[in-house]
Amino acid sequence: MKTGVQRSPVESFDSISASHRVLVVGGGVSGCAAAIRLRHLGFDVTLMERARFPREKICGCCLGAAGVTALDALGLGDGVRRLGVPTHTFVGYLQTARPLKDSPSNTDGICRPPVRLPIVPGVAISRSVLDTYLLEQAKRAGVDVLQPHEAQVLRSDSTSVTVRHRPRVEQANQVSADRENNGAANSGNGSWTTTTEYSSVILATGLTGPFQGRIDPELQGDVPAENSSGDACQTSPTRWDLPWIEPPHGPLGIAAHVPGDHPLAAAWPIPVGEIQMVCGDDGYVGMVRMPNGAIDIAAALRSRGKGKTSSMGQRSPVDRVVRLLLSHPDLNSHSERNRLPDQSWQSWLQQDAVWMSAPPLRRQRQAGQGRVVAIGDCARYVEPLTGEGMTWGIESGIAVADLLHRMGETGPLSPKVDDANGEDFARLWQRHLPAIQTKRRVLCGLVTAALRYRNFRRVTRIGLSYAGWMAKPLTWGVAAGPRFESTSDAPDG
Ligand SMILES: Cc1cc2nc3c(=O)[nH]c(=O)nc-3n(C[C@H](O)[C@H](O)[C@H](O)COP(=O)(O)OP(=O)(O)OC[C@H]3O[C@@H](n4cnc5c(N)ncnc54)[C@H](O)[C@@H]3O)c2cc1C
Known part of the structure; x- marks a missing residue:
């Protein structure tokens, strides 16, 4: 699949880009990728990120091979490889049987020996390190970064945003952007400035942020009621938002780190380079060792009520993660090496670990309207099982920048996008999206859906134990992304 620019974007840069001011909202992987690419293409870019970095973020911390390749096109792949550790093997513990009725087991399933699969190497890296590095690179590329600084779109039409x-x-006691994003710890902020100086806005606000399909009471009265031309961008008289195509639903995300200097990090048998995953009826939990020896634990738990027993529904998310982990044969509580000096690892996870949670993961919204487009998690979500979320974010960031640049070559970006023939920035982006995502989204969705069922897990385990090569189309398919031309030698880069 080839969706990158067809000729060197650096050579074809012209003055239209320079006069076109773009605002990127959100400085995660998607926002940074978009901002850096836009700078390489000569755009005048401002990025607003509301959290102070470094900040941790809920994630499995495994950047897939395609994501690293996409960063190569920005000249940043080697930097990320240096900061992380290579991942080369997937080890899947699949719950294939229930524990016996009278057994004292406190897990919902039993895993037989795991499935081991070589994967196209990616990188394990903590999000505090990765996102801080990318934002630093954005500054070096000439992006005007405002942080901590939050932004909201009030309206968008064909001439301005x-x-x-x-x-x-x-x-002072704010520990993680994710926690804060979900809460209301928000006092003492500066006053709002309203502006129309940006010709295009790229929303890269992830799963949280103001674009939640809800009315913000603070905005009441700020925005005039829907205009006479029936401006489609305004979904209500009181706020602007991109409508949901698929409202948030499905699994709940939850993650924690075992710090590198914690006894559990030394005790748990998670070798460097392995992505270990326990998959069961209740969802899946992945573990990976990061460069400083810390272990990232990240889970996607099935939403309540779908084929679950009532006892599952009553447990807390952390208890559910612990029960999934207990079916990992090397992490069971009887193993001497997993015992902490003064407590069990289960109680450490339940009482002392710092957990981050995310709202329901599955979602998709209209990818843009007028001069505003959404990328990464803000646009749509990819199953975390195959570690594709960051890759999708980076690829969508690069692709949206290339698209904006190509619009400059083929039609006027400014002062008015040409929507007379239905080809404004947002509509083009909406049409462009499937080419960079559908294949892998479908692939990941199918695998995740199938692993929900015990019989399928049983067949998969037996099949892959004897013929691991059968997984190759999946592992290679996921690792093969769009090819983007390099802009790392751009004068602004
Ligand atoms: C349990 C779990 C495990 C996962 N595991 C993996 C994995 O192993 N590999 C993988 O590739 N992906 C994984 N993902 C997915 C991955 O974390 C996301 O896809 C990725 O972080 C999306 O990046 P983003 O830049 O779109 O959003 P984010 O990384 O969420 O960044 C959004 C940024 O926008 C900022 N922001 C929000 N609103 C505003 C505002 N109004 N103004 C200014 N700034 C704002 C936020 O502070 C944040 O920094 C996992 C997800 C979950 C839930």
Whole structure:
């Protein structure tokens, strides 16, 4: 699949880009990729990120091979390889049987010996390190970064975008952007500034942020009611938002780190380079060792009520993760090496570990309207099982920048996008999206759906134990992304 620019974007850069000011909202992997690429293409770019970095973020911390290749096109692949550790093997513990009725087991399933599969190497890297590195690179490329600074779109039409933004003053005890994003720890912020200076806005706000399909009472009265031309961008008189195609539903995300200097990090048998995953009726949990020896634990738990016993539904998410982990044969509580000096690892996870959670993961929204487009998790979600979320974010960031640049070559970006023939920025982006995502989204969705069922897990385990090569189309398919031309030698890069 080839969706990158067809000729060197650096050579074809012209003055239209320079006069086109773009705002990127959100400085995660998608926002940074978009901002850096836009700078390489000569655009004037501002990025607003509401959290202070470094910040941890809920994630399995496994950047797939395609994501690293996409970063190569920005000249950043080697930097990320240096900061992380290579991942080369997937080890799947599949729950294939229930524990006996009268057994004292406190897990919902039993895993036989795992399935081991070689994968196209990716990188294990903590999000505090990765996101901080990418944002630093954005600054070096000439992106004007405002942080901690939040932004909201007030309206978008064919000639301009109205945005309001303000500096944020964070609470001293704020430990993670994810926690804060979900809560209301928000006082003491600067005052809002409203502007129409940006010709296009790229939303890269992830799963949280203001674009949640809900009415923000603060915005009441700020925005005039729907205009007489029936401006489709305004979904209600009181706020602007991109409508959901698929509202948030499905699995709940939850993650924690075992710090590198914690006894559990030394005790748990998670070798460097292995992505270990326990898959059961209740969802899946992945573990990977990061460069500083810490272990990332990240789970996607099935939403309540779907084929679950009532006892499952009553347990807390952390208890559910612990029960999944207990079916990992090397992590069971009887093993001497997994015992901590003064408590069990289960109680450490339940009482002392710092957990981050995410709202329901599955979702998709209209990918843009007028001059505003969404990328990464803000646009749509990819199953975390195969570690594709960051890759999708980076690829969509690069692709959206290339698209904006190509529009500059083929039609006027400014002062008015040409939507008379239905080809404004957002519509083009909406049409462009499937080419960069559908194949892998479908692949990941199918695998995840299938692993929900015990019989399928049983067949998969037996099949792959004897013929591991059968997984090759999947592992290679997931690792093969769009090819982007390199802009790392761009004068602005
Ligand atoms: C349990 C779990 C495990 C996962 N495991 C993996 C994995 O192993 N590999 C993988 O590739 N992916 C994984 N993912 C998915 C991955 O984390 C996401 O796909 C990825 O982080 C999306 O990046 P993003 O840049 O779109 O959003 P984010 O990384 O969420 O960044 C959004 C940024 O926008 C900022 N922001 C939000 N609103 C505003 C605003 N109004 N103004 C300014 N800034 C704002 C936020 O502070 C944040 O920094 C996992 C996800 C979950 C839930």
